[in-house]
Amino acid sequence: MQRLAMDLRMLSRELSLYLEHQVQVGFFGSGVGLSLILGFSVAYACYYLSSIAKKPQLVTGGESFSRFLQDHCPVVTETYYPTVWCWESRGQTLLRPFITSKPPVQYRNELIKTSDGGQILLDWFDNDNSKSYMDASTRPTILLLPGLTGTSKESYILHMIHLSEELGYRCVVFNNRGTAGENLLTPRTYSCANTEDLETVIHHVHSLYPSAPFLAAGVSMGGMLLLNYLGKIGRKTPLKAAATFSVGWNTFACSESLEKPLNWLLFNYYLTTCLQSSVNKHRHMFVKLIDMDHVMKAKSIREFDKRFTSVLFGYQTIDDYYTDASPNRRLKSVGIPVLCLNSVDDVFSPSHAIPIETAKQNPNVALVLTSYGGHIGFLEGIWPRQSTYMDRVFKQFAQAMIEHGHELSNM
Template sequence: MISLDLGWDVLGVYVENQVAVGLQGSSVGLALALGFGAAYACYYITSIAKKPKLIAGGKKFYEFLRDHCPVVTETYYPPFWCWESRAQTLLRPFVTAKPWVSYRNELIRAPDGGQISLDWVDNDSSPTHPDPSSRPTVLLLPGLTGTSRESYILHMVQQSRELGYRCVVFNNRGVSGEKLLTPRTYCAANTEDLEMVIDHVQKTIPAAPIMAAGVSMGGMMLANYLGRKGRRTCLKGVVVFSAGWDVFECTASLEKPLDRLIFNSYLTSCLQASVHRHRPVLEKNYDIDHVMKAKTIREFDERFTSIIPIHKLKSVQVPMLCLNAADDVFSPNHAIPIEVVKQNPNLALLITCHGGHIGFLEGLWPRQSTYMDRVFRQFAKAVIEQGGRLSDLQ
């Protein structure tokens, strides 16, 4: 019979052995974790965190950006846990905070009988520009189905408000809750509504300098407008984010299997929802049942809209900075018009390696600000306060 003391001795030896093995295993696990962490940190520093490429059509604009917008020369550090393009694109609306903004809405009538919704932030408490008649104004254009309530628009409104500027958001027809009065919607190629809005803003505050910022399709519309107007515009400068410069290449990119699953079907359904909301008016001119059967953006465009590529960049005569990410699935890197930009002294491109589509998250936990926000703030301030240096970029 085994004694109790012997049993405890055997148990003690067993426990000591298990502890030793556990400590050894923990040491191995810790070493592996540290090794992996060091390898990932090295990969992040060498391959992920990089300075953006700044391409300008002229030396004067390049130097202006370098001197007054230091963000264009700084390394962009996307979150170490979220630098992949699809992740940045999908997570930004959920990760970034939505600043509280109270708008003053204005509905203006178009010549065809339609109405356009403008959301104003007058910023009457501005300490730097107390006179409302001369307070600088920033016109903001959201993306394809976006409104003044998108997080990226709210962030630009907040940045403008902190600078002491006034903001006005141009909501495309029928997207922000107002009734669609005519069977006409919008697309990047048609700038008539934008021209009317800019004329209205200028007539409302004729003594105030005006600049504009457009996101995705809003940026495409602005570029199209500038190419059409040349020098015949009141805008002092324009900044464009995540524009799709070649819509055919954008559509082809979105039809790749994974991107079609993640983005294409969702965007198509959003567009169809907008059409369905205004069906009583639109069915006078369109086969809505046919439109509602579209499965992709390409099919929706063929059945409802006609969006042409932007070929007017050579005619832009206003300083315009364009921010794109090289990994943007909506606007593939090979479709970014680098050579066209090099031929126009009024244009500049800022291309980051990562950032996705309207992502540009940066830092450990990017709740309050993104790289895109910093580019907007610095460029808006430079155009408003140092714009005299850009009077002649030829």
């Protein structure tokens, strides 16, 4: 209660100062209007601090991992204060791309070949000016996996690279086939169930820097792909640890939620058109295998997956594909430390589908569940341009695993 009162006084004072500078004196010359605004502000502050600002729920499968995170990644146990004027799920999700900055990053591009004759575009941030790790052979490397239609240009990826630069780490972004401007050499794109391309990338990066600590972070679909890979491979991975953000745990539940009228209007239809645009650029590669006219008439992600993705990857039905794509069924087999940040109000990943009980059974898994934050939102502060709660979790966890990860084996 003492902390709550202190937070209330601080927030009330900030609101008062803000109004003092922003409100025109002429309009509130009598002081009555200003008093009403201040009264409302205090009432809102009380509601915000009692019902909105909350500590995340930390779910771990082992006491050792829990203590490790509390000691070295304290942000996961601290109160998360969503942006006071934008804490609702859809608002956070929609506004983040427009509000957050895009730190400038100079990439080095690399095309690598795949066993089927295809190619994958990797974007490297080498961080050659790192003062903490001047030896490139041992400089920590973080592999970043963007979301469904994302690339290395996404703001959340650029923020992760900026934070990694501060820590002295190197980053490499795995762009899914056909998404970043490179040509498709074979009639194949990507899916979050098929981990072959990710395995190729991980082994390629590790072969270049075998002595460097190696981590991975996946966002949304990138996180689903990463978890499916870890669930399949267990401990036999060169990755030291991994983090995921706003993962869709159960593809059926995700699809059902996104097909609700408002969510379809705000998110589903737009993402479907992005997927269609992405494959239509390479239409000539698929016309002999898939009815592309039918694909271009899809009105939802589920319809697109039914007509394109599941067919391209050889599934008999869309249900077969969605079952294989859901990472909740593989979480119990993850063999390295993994931190998974989700918001329980995320319409892309409904809270009832988050595998809390499964996570409790795996000592390598930690779920960090905030009450608010939306999908890849996690905005905080009055004007959240430079940093989000998700950024702070990423930075602290990466640093904790690089600098103190050895402690986990001793706990």
